[in-house]
Amino acid sequence: MPELPEVEVVRRGLADHVAGRVVSRVEVMHPRAIRRHLPGTVDFAGRIAGRELVAARRRGKYLWVDLSSGEAVLAHLGMSGQMLVQPPGTPDEKHLRVRLVFADDGPELRFVDQRTFGGLSVEPVVEVDGVALPAPIAHIARDPMDPAFDRTAAIAALRRKRTEVKRALLDQTLVSGIGNIYADEALWHARLHWARPTDTLTARKTGELLDAATAVMTAALAVGGTSFDALYVNINGQSGYFDRSLNAYGQEGLPCPRCGRAIQREPFMNRSSFSCPRCQPRPASV
DSSP: OHHHHHHHHHHHHHHHHHEEEEEEEEEEOOOGTTTTTTTTHHHHHHHHHHHEEEEEEEETHHHEEEEEOOEEEEEEOOTEEEEEEEEETTOOOOOOOEEEEEEEEEEEEEEEESSSOEEEEEEEEEETTTTTEEGGGGGGOOOSHHHHHOHHHHHHHHHOOSHHHHHHHTTTTTTTTTTTHHHHHHHHTTOOTTTGGGGGGOHHHHHHEEEEEEEEEEEEEETTTOSSSSTOOOOOOOOOOHHHHHSSSTTTTBOOOOTBBBOOOOOOOEEEEEOOOOOOOOHHOO
């Protein structure tokens, strides 16, 4: 699932190519793509058609576009959702779910989703700490790349959680934007095993972990994010290249870049966690 760097790449593309344009028509090809918009297809299209897409925004892994009506189109990319900008007349993608046609007859915005885990919805906007957010994500914390991110408060929140450190990193109500990939990479940089209890971490070590996550995501953003297959692409259909720079995630059996020991994979929350058994020793009590 796309994490902060991948979603930010898409947001920047939307800001460059669709912000400030007026939608003339909305076509929904698959009702599952708007299942989160409970009033249905006609209402979804009616709330967007005739409106200007004012700005593309993001918080953590969540992406939305403000409408001139004061509402927002919230996008859930899921496992395979893609926001593509295509010239009119370009053949439809096999898994095209929603099309936005603009009044200027310029490039269309298409939502493509092979696995249909993602989707779009039009949501009311609420104000949280002076920031306008779509109501369904009002509980999501700021991410480390947010100019107003409070590092000290985030450190305290992580240490209070009393759980495994990776679970805390993935809790979007504490710190947003970090998913499985960048959590593993940050833990590798900080030399922490994913099962380390948060209440055993010092404030200094927790800050080091947050700084590592920020650095890793910044580096990933610079190369377009991480693409393990063709399902994550930017709005032009191009893949990111950070998979070539991963130290732990997905590297099972390969030598740790720091010590040479083989990276191991362990089950974690119906997923996998990757770490170096020498650099990131498992806590003795776990």
